[in-house]
Amino acid sequence: MNKFLISATALAMASTSFMTSAKEKFNYNVDRFADIAVLRYQVPGFEDLSLRQKELVYYLNEAALQGRDILFDQNGKYNLAIRTTLEKIYTNFSGDKSSKDFKGLEKYLKLVWFANGIHHHYSMDKFTPEFSQSFFDAQVKKLGKHSLPLEKGQSVEEFLKIIDDVIFNPAVMSKRVNQADGVDLILTSANNLYDGVTQKEVEDYYNKLKDPNDNTPISYGLNSRLVKENGVIAEQVYRIGGLYSAAIEKIVYWLKKAEGVAENDNMKAYIGKLIEFYTTGDLKTFDDYSILWAEDTKSDIDFINGFIESYGDPLGMTGAWESMVNFKNKKSSIRTQIISDNAQWFEDNSPVDARFKKDKVKGVSAKVITAAILAGDCYPATPIGINLPNANWIRAAHGSKSVTLENITSAYGKAEEGNGFYEEFAYSPKEVELMKKYLSIADNLHTDLHECLGHGSGKLLPGVDPDALKEHGSTLEETRADLFALYYLADPKLVELGIFSSPETYKAEYYKYVMNGLMTQLTRIEPGKDIEEAHMRNRHIITQWAYEKGKKDNVIEFVKRDGKTFVKINDYSKLRNLFGQLLAEIQRIKSEGDYESGKKLVEQYGVKFDSDMHKELLRRYSKLNIAPYKGFVNPVYTAITDNSGNIKDIKIDYSENYVDQMLRYSKDYSPLTK
Ligand code: ZN
Secondary structure (H helix, E strand, O other): OOOOEOOHHHHHHOOOOOOOOOOOOOOOEEEEEOOEEEEEOOOOOHHHOOHHHHHHHHHHHHHHHOOHHHHHHHHOOOHHHHHHHHHHHHHHOOOOOOOHHHHHHHHHHHHHHHHOOOEOOOOOEEOOOOOOHHHHHHHHHHHOHHHOOOOOOOOHHHHHHHHHHHHHOOOOOOEOOOOOOOOOOOOOOOOOOEEOOOHHHHHHHHHHHOOOOOOOOOOOOOOEEEEEEOOEEEEEEEOOOOEOHHHHHHHHHHHHHHHHOOOOHHHHHHHHHHHHHHHHOOHHHHHHHHHHHHHOOOOOEEEEEEEEEOOOOOOOOOOEEEEEEEEEOOOOHHHHHHHHHOHHHHHHOOOOOHHHOOOOOOOEEEEEEEEEEEEEOOOOOOOOEEEEOOOHHHHHHHOEEEEEEHHHHHHHHHHHOOOOHHHHHOOOHHHHHHHHHHHHHHHHHHHHHHHHHHOOOOOOOOOOOOOOOHHHHHHHHHHHHHHHHHHHHOOHHHHHOOOOOOOOHHHHHHHHHHHHHHOHHHHHOOOOOOOOOHHHHHHHHHHHHHHHHOHHHOOEEEEEEOOEEEEEEOOHHHHHHHHHHHHHHHHHHHHHOOHHHHHHHHHHHHOOOOHHHHHHHHHHHHHHOOOOEEEEEOOEEEEEEOOOOOEEEEEEEOOOOHHHHHHHHHHHOOOOOO
């Protein structure tokens, strides 16, 4: 299992807050509700694209937006029905809009839009409605059966019986992805990737299909829902004529248009393969597509559109639908080019055992990009770095593409300027100063190293099952990539390569990382809960492990002052050594497929934390009134055509707000909605 998606929130939460460029008129903040801030991003450079490139982006954007319903349905089988019902109530409501019930429904709907379903996009917990069931029932009845997304022959009462339970009963579908130890992860997860099957049945089904001697295995289960029908276990494949056909047909319609204005033959070929994959559902074709895509490093325009990351599946197999369209930021890509040009040096000099190193690091291609549209699992919450494809053998044989989304990180930074976060949590003005000075570049470098080198580094020993680390696979993979980045951030090589101007630069990232891993990221967890999300676990493993192992040398210290807890780093170079030691161990675990050791590390260092400190952090954090999670609305692209319908230009507009965008998408891009 390989996950190469950096979660945006935590890295970005503290990323570029100190960017000092002059205040622009552009309004980055769009909406604020619950624990969410909705921002907007700019697409600098879009105007400079050629007309043909703009047209290509436009078609790919349309293909991206057509998949929104797929993800809603993957995330839970009642999500689309609930979204539609809530939207109908919201837009037809004629009562008191300042009432507690209506306000509660509005907030809930905004959350459902943001999470692409009824579970929090990060904690995976079901949302608690702040409106009454009687209010909801009355509104539903008022709408009447012709306005509701009823199943064939279903009455309003029967519909309500199900939907009420799903929305209001906390015991029903309580968690979208359950990672808790010792229970059936399939039965206890509320996602819609499986139906009527147990974890054992799923594992047996796929184990039977897998050939241990196959060196180029397809990504089993990536594009299907596994169900039991009449006692028989079968895959419902996402394809034209199969599951989600109506949406996939639309996606393919726009992909065909894009194919017609592709930048070059290579791109034409992989768009063609993607269309073939969507048409047949054949995972071998998906691999063919992925290879062609990974090998295209020449085009300016690029995109992802498909079933990609499998965080939404407790067993890490089925890909959540996502799309992102982008073009290369040529100026900033010089930085990542230097890193990828030196990939072999980094591999050779890492503290990892020689047996686990790649003799030849292949095709680590890295670039900085400008996102043009975010969709599916990238929207509204979005990654800031992506490294694909996920299939291990393709990465090894054909390389992978790693990208940093700089217009997104920049928007995070602009929206967060002056929020007082570091002043509250950093140990002293010295650390604040350090981060002001260097964090922006150090943070970008962390992302670059994590994505273009970290995930691509190391190798499995012959015969080791890539899924051997099972439910801890994503956490340990992120741990590995982060450690690789952390270790090299402190290497004089970065100064030598001209990427860092000062040998002190890495300290800004070290401080932020340790403070975040041990303390501030915990502000996103509710009291009484454990750390569950893979990236958060990874950061806690790294920092907690370094804290404990460095105790005898006092490398990291907790300091209490005026009733507040701070972390202090006393020895940065010893801390680097600790990161190196843990990197070597995690790589060993991965290379040998040592499930037991991996599990032990996660459980010992990644899950639990001090509850008293947690309470204190929550108190301090709430005073700052910062939204722990952020996401984006997209710009609106409009095609300007001449009298015969030919596109003359694509106009871009940033003024759309969150509610309008969501309602428009539900109206114009909802092929699966009744
Ligand atoms: Zn990653």
